[in-house]
Amino acid sequence: MTAAPLHLLQLNIExxxxxxxxxxxxxxxxxxxxxxxxxxxxxxxxxxxxxxxGWPFFDVRTQVVSEVPLLDPPTPTAGVVLVEVELGQVxxxxxxHPASRAYGPFRxxxxxxxxxxxxxxxxxxxxxxxxxxxxxxxxxREKVPVILLGDFNAPSHLDWTQxxxxxxxxxxxxxxxxxxxAMSEAGLVDAYRAVYPDSVTHPGLTWxxxxxxVDGYNPAxxxxxxxxxxFMHVSPDVEVQGIQIVGEQGSEFSVLSVTPWxxxxxxxxxxxxxxxxxxxxxxxxxxxxxxxxxxxxxxxxADGVASVIVVPREGDVNAALVERANDERAWQLDxxxxxxxxxxxxxxDSAQRELARTRLWVSSVDAKPEVTTNWSSYRVGEAVGIxxxxxxxxxxxxxxxxxxxAETGAAKPLMKGVTGATVxxxxxxxxxxxxxxxxxxxGEYTVHxxxxxxxxxxxxxxxxxx
Numbered sequence: 001m002t003a004a005p006l007h008l009l010q011l012n013i014e015x016x017x018x019x020x021x022x023x024x025x026x027x028x029x030x031x032x033x034x035x036x037x038x039x040x041x042x043x044x045x046x047x048x049x050x051x052x053x054g055w056p057f058f059d060v061r062t063q064v065v066s067e068v069p070l071l072d073p074p075t076p077t078a079g080v081v082l083v084e085v086e087l088g089q090v091x092x093x094x095x096x097h098p099a100s101r102a103y104g105p106f107r108x109x110x111x112x113x114x115x116x117x118x119x120x121x122x123x124x125x126x127x128x129x130x131x132x133x134x135x136x137x138x139x140x141r142e143k144v145p146v147i148l149l150g151d152f153n154a155p156s157h158l159d160w161t162q163x164x165x166x167x168x169x170x171x172x173x174x175x176x177x178x179x180x181x182a183m184s185e186a187g188l189v190d191a192y193r194a195v196y197p198d199s200v201t202h203p204g205l206t207w208x209x210x211x212x213x214v215d216g217y218n219p220a221x222x223x224x225x226x227x228x229x230x231f232m233h234v235s236p237d238v239e240v241q242g243i244q245i246v247g248e249q250g251s252e253f254s255v256l257s258v259t260p261w262x263x264x265x266x267x268x269x270x271x272x273x274x275x276x277x278x279x280x281x282x283x284x285x286x287x288x289x290x291x292x293x294x295x296x297x298x299x300x301x302a303d304g305v306a307s308v309i310v311v312p313r314e315g316d317v318n319a320a321l322v323e324r325a326n327d328e329r330a331w332q333l334d335x336x337x338x339x340x341x342x343x344x345x346x347x348x349d350s351a352q353r354e355l356a357r358t359r360l361w362v363s364s365v366d367a368k369p370e371v372t373t374n375w376s377s378y379r380v381g382e383a384v385g386i387x388x389x390x391x392x393x394x395x396x397x398x399x400x401x402x403x404x405x406a407e408t409g410a411a412k413p414l415m416k417g418v419t420g421a422t423v424x425x426x427x428x429x430x431x432x433x434x435x436x437x438x439x440x441x442x443g444e445y446t447v448h449x450x451x452x453x454x455x456x457x458x459x460x461x462x463x464x465x466x
Contacts, residue, residue, distance in 0.1 A: 002275070003239075003273050003274060003275050004085050004086055004089075004273070004274060004275070004276055005241075005271065005272070005273055006035070006036065006083075006085055006091065006271075006272045006273075006274060007032075007033055007034045007035050007036070007269075007270070007271055007272075008034055008035075008036050008037075008038070008093075008147065008149075008232070008269070008270050008272060009028075009029060009032045009034035009036070009037045009038070009246070009267055009268070009269050009270075010037075010038045010040075010149045010150065010230060010231075010232055010267055010268045010270075011025075011028065011029075011037065011038075011039060011040070011246070011263070011265065011267035011268075012039070012040035012041050012097075012150075012151040012230065012263060012264075012265035012267070013025050013039055013040070013041055013042065013045075013262065013263050013265075014041055014211075014262070014263035014264050014265065015041050015043050015453075015454070016041065016042065016043030016044060016045040016454075017045060017049075017262050017263060018043075018045070019214045019262075019263075020211055020212050020214060020260050020261070020262045020263070021260050021262050022045070022262070024258050024259075024260055024261065024262035025049065025262050025263070026049065026052045026053060027258040028246060028256075028258050028262065028267070029049070029053060029065075030053070031256060031258060032246060032256060032267075032269050034269060035066065035067040035068060036064065036065075036066045036067070036068065036083055036093070037049075037064065037065050037066070038062075038063065038064050038093060038095040038149050038150065039063040039064070039065070039095075040063065040095070040097040040150055040151045040265075041097070041151075041453060042060070042063040042394070042395065042396075042452060042453075043396075043451075043452050043453055043454050044392070044394060044451055044452045044454065044456075046058050046059075046060050046063050046064075046065060046394075047060065049065055050065045053065065055067050056286075057069055057070045057286070058070070059072075059081050060392065060393055060394045060395065060421075060452075061076060061081070061288070061393060061394070061395055061421040062079050062080070062081040062093070062095045062395060062421075063095060063395050064081050064083075064093060064095055066083060068083060068084055068085055069083075069084040069299055069329075070082070070083060070084070070284075071083075071084055071090065071279070071282055071284040071299060071301065072282070072284040072285075072288075072358060073092075073279070073280075073282065074280055074281070074282055074356065077131065077135070077420075078094065078131040078132045078134070078135040079094050079095045079096050079132055079135075079150075079395075080092055080093070080094050080132075080135050080139075081093050081095070082279055082282065082284075084276075084299070084301070084329075085274075085276045086276055087328075087329060088278055088301050088329060089276035089277060089278060090144065090276050090277065090278070090279045090301070091144065091145040091146070091147065091238075091274055091276050092135075092136075092139045092144050092145065092146045092147070093147050093149070094132050094135060094136055094146065094147070094148040094149070095149060095150050095395075096129060096132050096148065096149070096150035096152070097150050097151050097153075097396075098124070098125040098128040098129055098152060098153055098154070098179070099124055099125065099128060099153065100153045101124075102120055102124060103153060103154075104117050104118075104120075104121055104154055104155070104175075104177065105155060105170060105225065105227060107120075108172065108173075108175075109172075109225075114173070114175065118175075118176070118177075118178055121154060121177065121178040121179060122178045125152070125153065125154050125178070125179050126178045126179055126182050129152075129179060129182060130182075132148060133148075133182060133183075133186045136148050136186055136188060136235070137186055137187065139235075140187060140235050142277075142280070143237075143277055144277050144279065145234075145235055145237055145238050145274040145275065145276065145277070146188070146234065146235040146238075147232060147233070147234050147235075147238065147272070148183065148188055148232075148233045148234075149231060149232040149233065149268070150230070150231070151207075151229060151230050151265060152179050152180075152229055152230070152231055153229055154177055154178075154179040154180070154229060155170070155175070155177050155180070155227045155228060155229060156177055156179075156180035156190065156193070156228060156231070157175065157176045157177045157180050157181055158180060158190055158193045158199060159171065159199040159203065159204075159227070159228055160173070160174055160175040160177060161174055161199060162174045163199075163200055164199050164200055164203075167200050168199065168200065168203055169225055169226070170225045170226060170227045180231075183231075183233045187235065187236065188233035188234065188235060189233060189234050189235070189236060189238075189240075190231060190232075190233055191231075191232040191233065191234050191238075191240045191243050191268075191270055191272075192204050192228070192231070192232065192243050192268065194234075194240045194243075195240055195242065195243050196243075199228075203228065203253075204228045204245060204253060205226040205227060205228055205253055205266070206227075206228050206229055206230040206245065206247075206253075206265055206266040206267070206268070207219070207226060207227060207228075207229050207230065207264065207265050207266070208220040208224050208226060208264045208265070209247050209248050209251070209261055209263060209264055209265055209266045210248050210250070210251065210261070211248060211260065211261045211262065211263060211264055212260045212261075217264075218264075219264055220264065230265055230266070230267065230268055231268070232268050232270055234272070237274065237275065238272055238273075238274045239272065239273040239274065240270060240271075240272060241271040241272065241273055242270065242271040243268060243269070243270040243271070244256065244268070244269045244270075245266050245267070245268060245269075246266060246267045246268070246269050247261060247266030247267070248261035248266070249261070251266070253266065254266060256269065278301065279301055280356075281301070281302035281303070281305075281347065281355045281356040282300070282301050282302065282356050282358075283298065283299070283300045283301075283302070283305075283308065283345055283346070283347040283355075283356040283357060283358050284298070284299050284300075284358055285297070285298055285299075285345065285358060285360050286298075286299075288358075288359065288360060288361060288393055288423060289361045289363065289390070289392065289393055289423050290335055290360070290361070290362055290363070291335075291362070291363055291364075291365055291367075292335050292336060292339060292340050292362050292363065292364060292365065293334075293335060293336045293365075294335050294362075295332055295333070295334055295335070296332070296333040296335060296360065297330055297331075297332060297333075298322055298330065298331040298332070298333055298345055299329050299330050299331075300329060300331070300347040300355075300356065301329060302347050302355040302356050303355075304349040304350070304355065305347045305348070305349060305355055306348060306349050306350040307322070307324075307331075307347075307348055308322040308331045308333075308345055308346065308347050308348070309322065309345070309346050309348060309352075310322060310333065310338050310343050310344075310345055310346075310360075311343060311344045311345075311346060312341055312342070312343055312344075313341070313342040313343060313344060313359075322345070333345075333360075335362045338362065339362070340362050340363060340364045340367075341362060342359065342360070342361050342362075342424075343359070343360045343361075343362065344357050344358070344359055344360075345357060345358050345359070345360055361390070361423045361424070363390055367390050368390065368458075368459065369388065369389070369390045369391045369392070369449055369458040369459040370388065370389045370390055370449075370459050371386065371387070371388045371399070371447055371448070371449040371458075371459040371460065371461050372386070372387050372388075372461050373385060373386055373387075373447060373461055373463045374386075374387070375463065376462070376463050376464065377463065377464045377465075377466060378440075378463065378464070378465050378466075379465070379466065380439050380440070380441065380442060380465055380466075381431075381438075381439040382439075382465075383428050383429065383430035384401075384428065384429045384430070384440070384447075384463065385426065385427075385428050386399055386417070386426065386427050386428070386429065386447055387424075387425070387426045388419060388422075388424060388425060388426075388449050388459070389423070389424040390423065390424070391419055391422065391423050391424065391449060391458065392423075392451065392452070392458070393419075393421055393422060393423045394421060394451065394452035395421050395452065396418070396421075396452045396453035397418070397419040397421065397449070397450065397451060397452055397458075398416060398417065398418050398419065398449075398450050398453070399416065399417040399418070399419065399427060399447060399448070399449055399450070400413035400414075400415065400416045400417070400447070400448050400450060401413060401414045401415045401416075401429065401440070401445050401446070401447055401448075402414060402445065402446050402448060403443065403444070403445060403446075404443075404444035404445055404446045404462055405444075405446075406446070408448055408450060408455040408456070408457045409455045409456075414437065414440070414445070415429055415434050415437055415440075417429065417433070419449070439465075440465045441465065442465050442466055443464070443465055444462065444464055445462070445463055445464070445465065446460050446461070446462050446463075447460065447461050447462075447463065448460045
């Protein structure tokens, strides 16, 4: 396969990019010339960003927007999305954003022993990244080019070296940061260090950026020590032709900027050259959750695919044929023809044998997210089962238990869980999932389904513990 170029931007836009100037986020992307953008802290704004860019493809599950088609992999987990850079040929993008709590450099400044800091990094961030690392290794075994990128909330062992001690302000001692070592051990290459191997001459600091003042949180103005915590890691078969830092005007690290700079992070803009490959048989929809009457684009990449059929989740009656679009890999589905419900879309060959499948949720016009518990009343210590349906399927949708009557934007949740970017699903809160906070004492509580890393309640239900 002939090598293909890919211009890729990684950017944490800080709580949806609305704190400073949302239009500046759009300006950054337009000015970058990137054709694919991996965002962190999208906070429900991914569809709007794609709309304002005029780009046809976006994925709320991974917070990626693109000018070229995006495909869900056969098992859409671990932040993986397939980018169809050429017809029927893909690369894998894995967008990650591990937890920010217990930031390692802060702990060192407070005098915490290095061994304890490193142990926490392995238990917290490396453990959170492990499914993505496993997915990356599996994809590389299949010869699929891989780019694993994001805001890691941790520095790199390639920066915190003996040579940097006393030269770079953040480096007080050599530190083998576990997250970057895990990337290296998985066979991935730090794209920025591949081009600029010397951290002293090219520190490449990405956080904090000196954006305009925002009430409540201003890490640059508060004098936080800068570091490089945003990364692109690539498989060895990906050629990094160039990589630059985009950020605020006046920064010595930024080669591209807009004013005002909209986020507390600088981003990475890379020019890559890679050889895309055919994925395993895959069928994917432009959006997993739509309103009845919407048109849905279906893309199928599989040898011998002849058609796409729609099958209700409950059975195989009333299967509908999806009309082929102009693109030989694309079909169009008018959801008004199938009605509301949950459907499997199957790519089949001429003998109607299944090659691949995906799932589509078609909601009514007035449908809203729902969350329920398996009982309305529990005894102290009894596990609480929680179900949700018709959720947006955003990457960081989450669940939380609050004292009844508490405001989600002001009160601290008692316990938290995640939806895993699913439209419907279930989770259990018990002593296994929350060993330090279990059990809930007697009282009145509310479970909230909340939106994409924000304290915005989409649905709620009450229960008692007695």
